[in-house]
Amino acid sequence: LKFEEWDKMRPQTIFVSATPGDWELKQSKGVFAEQVIRPTGLTDPECIIRPAISQIDDLMGECKKTAAKGERVLVTTLTKKMAEDLTEYFHDNGIKVRYMHSDIDTLERIEIIRDLRLGVFDVLVGINLLREGLDIPECSLVAILDADKEGFLRSTRSLIQTIGRAARNAHGRVILYADKETDSIKFALSETNRRREKQIKYNKEHGITPKTIQKSISSTLSEMTETQLDKNALPTVEEVKNIEKQIKEYTKLMKEAALNLEFEQAMVYRDKLKELEAIALKNL
Known part of the structure; x- marks a missing residue:
């Protein structure tokens, strides 16, 4: 269906978004719960x-001060070249830094x-990779370079x-570098x-002290166990008789998981592939 066709036949609808667009607000006639x-x-x-x-x-x-406190920094630039140049400049000045852009594959991004x-x-x-989906409680500073470039x-x-x-950390701050304050x-x-203001008022009224999210790194990226893999009804490595066939199956599963944005699961499949490939090499 085209969007217009779907729109005409859709039933009663609930829109869910952290940042609803004009279309959603118009469709709901400005009535929303937040x-x-x-x-x-x-x-x-x-x-x-x-x-x-x-x-x-x-x-x-700011990066040096934040790092000295054991916290992390996210920096967003407008171009790939600027990201690379900034990374090189910071590295030359003693900052432990890396950059991430669309040329880096999904699994490497997770790592x-x-x-x-x-x-x-x-x-x-x-x-633009820093817009959505990054859940990094250790990050206390987000820097937006050239924030006034509409x-x-x-x-x-x-x-x-x-x-x-920066909203996952109790000390979260954002610096917008801009020479003019745009409408955006x-x-x-x-x-x-x-x-x-609402959050601070609520915390004060209820005696709540903000606490940085505690999220285990191992449970985030390694929580997929062999037991969970068994749900896919694939044999264990010991049971594999046709290594090439299994490599193809795991490759397919890995790609499907990545396409479905199930990155942690895709990493597990990738690790399983490495194990199978190692066995294949031994049998050569």
Whole structure:
């Protein structure tokens, strides 16, 4: 079905989104319920605007201070080249840093995020990959470079999503480097501050102290056990008679899992593939 066809025949609908778009708000006639209060007492992060003209050196100082506290930094740039250049510059100045962009495959991305959480490095530089889906409680600072450059990556919704990456940490802060305050920045900060004020007021009234989310790194990336793999009705390595056939099956499962955004499961399949390939090499 085309979207228009689906829209005409859809039943009563509930739209669920952290950042609803104009279409959803229009369809619901502005009537919505919002979940602003978090069980952990965490508030939306404090947002600060600083001049873009001195953004690199200012950010470098912030990265060093944040790393010294054992916390992590996410930096979002507008271009791949800027991400690479910034990474090289920070590295030359003694900062443990890596960058992530669309050329890096999905499974490697998961490993990079794991290493960031483990403290193998302290600063992760990216482009639009930092908008959604990154759950990194150790991250206490998000830096948005060239925040005043209007466009898709600096739209109100993108800014709100990026700001949200610092909302998992009790000390979360966001620095927007901008020489002018665009409409997107105004709306994004207005919404963030609106939520933050509600959260702070609620915490004060109920005696709640915000606590950083405690999330085991091993349970995030290694929770898929052999027992869970058995659910796929695939034989164990010891039972495998036709190694090539099993390699093909696991390769297919790995790709399907990645397409379905089941990245942790895909990593388990990848590890199983390595095990099978090692056996195949021994039998050559």
